[in-house]
Amino acid sequence: MTNTLHRYGSGESFSDDYIVFAIPARGFNDNGAVEKLRQFLEIARKYKPVNMGDASHGSIFRPSKELNPTVHWRRDLSRDFDSVVSSVSCTTTVAAVFDNQDQAVAFIQELKEADLGLSINISTALDKAQQCARRAGVERHSVEYSLGFFGQTDRMADRHTLELSTMCGHGMLSFDFVRKLVEWVKQGRRTPEQASATLARFCSCGVFNPTRACRLFQESKGPSSSLMK
Template identity: 50%
Template structure:
């Protein structure tokens, strides 16, 4: 089971969304796995990821002198080496890619490295099948999210859901996603700035700012 399963959207909407993550199993293959997890992330870093993360310590490197207003102005500095060096104990590590070519090239190199622990890709089923074929392996299993059940129609619209659910731990709230849409529509924030703001609230590094930017661009000039 993975918290990346609940990303909202049609299969076509995941054309720029590929998450690859590695998970050692406690008591089975976690002994001396830290160098392997770091090497996994180094491979990912060499294939132009949109985001990377370490489940134990987060994604973007922390900074000094932060205050409550910093998220509105701070640039998202994607310091992958800090993420890699932050791996100090067994846990999930992940990387997000926005192109089929980058994701498949990364997966092919990971397959060749043969780290000996579970590696998964989260995207549409068709994307995953193609990535497996390009890597010379066959997909052996698939997990589905059954979606959302809302008999009273209380959920927000599909684009708010798509922006919010890219953080599988629910740290990007519906209201924050809606606020970013409104700010982009009003011309108060660029789609890139808004996407990077949302990215910073996802601590495990699976948020795709490129997909968020595309979704925000689609809403530019539209009103509810």
């Protein structure tokens, strides 16, 4: 399974959100898995992913130990692909995130040819996952999806906050933190790109989609958007 199942939004909102995972099974196909996982990431780099990560060591958006109050206005937004690839050192889950279907399909096609012997998981809207598989010449053998939220949903956060915070399936993006960044973007204190990179650093497994986040931040600036239901 994948915690990206719980990404919140309409089917149309995932038109720029495609996550491809590689997952070895311990005791079954984990022999030599480290090199295979690195190969997966190296292949992914060729197709310009917007994020990429190793669940054990982090994503291309790296935190820094050398921070001070002025860093928020001059933070380096560059993405560290090399560190993600080189840091894979154990059996883990790796992922690559794409913001368009063509690149995701091309990546899956090359993965099929590489035949790494690992489980490959495509996470996006159901119809888009089917399109990716068919275009890549792969017949999917199983489908898993989230049934959504139940209970006192009136106590949940607003739509914009949920769409942004649930892009980290491990719950590392608090609602209040997301609301704060949405407000800063509205006030012009941060650009959508800066706010997206800030959130991406907290998603250590690398499945946060900064392209989708930029779009959502931009939409939140519109006259019809609100932080309250």
